[in-house]
Amino acid sequence: MTTIAHAERPHALLSASGAHRWLHCTPSARLEATLPDTTSEAAKKGTLAHEIAELKLRKQFVEPMGPRKFANAMKKFKADPLYESDMDTHTTAYLEYIQSIVHAFSSPPYVVVEKKVDLGAFVPESFGTSDCIIIGGKQMHVIDYKNGQGVPVSAENNPQMMLYALGALQAYSMFYEIETVHISIVQPKVWDEPSSWSISATDLLAWGESIKPIAAKAFNGEGEYVVGDHCGFCRARNTCRARVDRLMSVEQYAPMKPPLISWQEVGEVLRRAEGIVSWYNALKEAALSEVLKGGEVSGWKAVEGRGSRQYADIDVAFAALKESGIDEALLYERKPLTVAALEKVLGKAEYRKLLEEPGLVRAEAGKPTLAPISDKREAIKRISAADDFKSEEESRNE
Numbered sequence: 001m002t003t004i005a006h007a008e009r010p011h012a013l014l015s016a017s018g019a020h021r022w023l024h025c026t027p028s029a030r031l032e033a034t035l036p037d038t039t040s041e042a043a044k045k046g047t048l049a050h051e052i053a054e055l056k057l058r059k060q061f062v063e064p065m066g067p068r069k070f071a072n073a074m075k076k077f078k079a080d081p082l083y084e085s086d087m088d089t090h091t092t093a094y095l096e097y098i099q100s101i102v103h104a105f106s107s108p109p110y111v112v113v114e115k116k117v118d119l120g121a122f123v124p125e126s127f128g129t130s131d132c133i134i135i136g137g138k139q140m141h142v143i144d145y146k147n148g149q150g151v152p153v154s155a156e157n158n159p160q161m162m163l164y165a166l167g168a169l170q171a172y173s174m175f176y177e178i179e180t181v182h183i184s185i186v187q188p189k190v191w192d193e194p195s196s197w198s199i200s201a202t203d204l205l206a207w208g209e210s211i212k213p214i215a216a217k218a219f220n221g222e223g224e225y226v227v228g229d230h231c232g233f234c235r236a237r238n239t240c241r242a243r244v245d246r247l248m249s250v251e252q253y254a255p256m257k258p259p260l261i262s263w264q265e266v267g268e269v270l271r272r273a274e275g276i277v278s279w280y281n282a283l284k285e286a287a288l289s290e291v292l293k294g295g296e297v298s299g300w301k302a303v304e305g306r307g308s309r310q311y312a313d314i315d316v317a318f319a320a321l322k323e324s325g326i327d328e329a330l331l332y333e334r335k336p337l338t339v340a341a342l343e344k345v346l347g348k349a350e351y352r353k354l355l356e357e358p359g360l361v362r363a364e365a366g367k368p369t370l371a372p373i374s375d376k377r378e379a380i381k382r383i384s385a386a387d388d389f390k391s392e393e394e395s396r397n398e
């Protein structure tokens with residue numbers, strides 16, 4: 001069977017992966033389509049990890065392959081400069097999760113990998129690719145692998161996954177009776193256990209009906225620009241006027257000195273200014289690349305940043321230092337890896353066995369941090385003045 005490399009797959013205007021965005025901000029998809037699609041290194045790593053995951057699933061469920069063919073395919077992936085050793089452990093965890101679902105059925109279920117699903121019945125001209133679909137005993141599982149660690153993705157009411165599930169229902173309900181849909185997101189860098197959520201096929205279809213008018217608006221580029229968390233991965237996020245206006249609207253509070261604004265106003269200022277620092281930095285990056293391309297950004301120019309000194313040849317330099325009698329201890333820094341870095345090197349299972357289970361790692365509470373009221377973490381009720389002082393003292397010593 002021929003498979004299309006993940007990076008070369010076509011994308012629908014209203015993609016399932018962008019659904020949380022165009023469902024909230026209907027004109028965003030058409031606006032994004034006018035901008036170049038730049039792929040970040042994290043996204044490229046995600047694509048590579050998906051290809052490894054696909055290989056493992058195909059070997060297990062679709063087209064059994066000998067160890068040599070599998071080893072050769074893995075060798076190619078490992079030769080990719082973007083390859084990281086935890087891609088192997090994480091995709092194996094994904095495979096094991098899928099195996100656990102398959103083995104829980106009393107008779108072998110139907111398993112399909114990287115299934116292109118047509119979403120056109122609900123979203124104009126839309127389609128997507130579901131990582132894995134398992135069907136048996138009136139149950140359907142729709143599973144997605146996520147390589148990222150920046151943003152934890154929950155399965156609950158996840159529109160991308162619900163769209164894949166709708167597409168799968170359309171494709172398979174002729175052949176299988178499906179009553180319940182189980183959605184899972186395996187994101188090993190974030191969750192120890194996959195995030196899972198279930199919905200009846202009837203409720204899922206009702207949701208599909210409910211989004212049809214929104215999808216039609218989005219397809220036509222109609223509606224209001226709505227700024228929110230969904231702007232995070234929008235291609236227009238740096239230069240979108242609605243977002244810039246919203247971020248800059250915080251200025252109206254600036255002339256007021258802190259003692260004059262109430263805590264209620266502080267809350268509003270913080271809410272409006274959320275993301276302003278990262279947006280400003282991203283906008284500067286975008287303006288720099290525009291200037292470097294020969295474009296004009298009024299009042300700005302590109303200059304050479306602060307340079308740094310580099311060894312012409314580190315081996316030759318260090319050999320010369322040693323030869324002249326400099327003690328090696330002065331030349332190298334030897335420091336223990338952080339717990340997080342060590343977990344990455346050892347892999348989760350080995351890390352638990354060697355460090356966590358014998359009690360060699362102590363969990364310490366993080367410093368208090370301000371979060372929006374919608375944040376899922378429990379609020380800290382009260383903190384004593386002494387603790388407050390300690391945390392300030394600690395931060396000074398950092």
Ligand code: SF4
Binds near residue numbers: 235
């Ligand atoms: S940045 Fe936000 S408001 Fe602007 S188009 Fe994108 S999703 Fe909509």
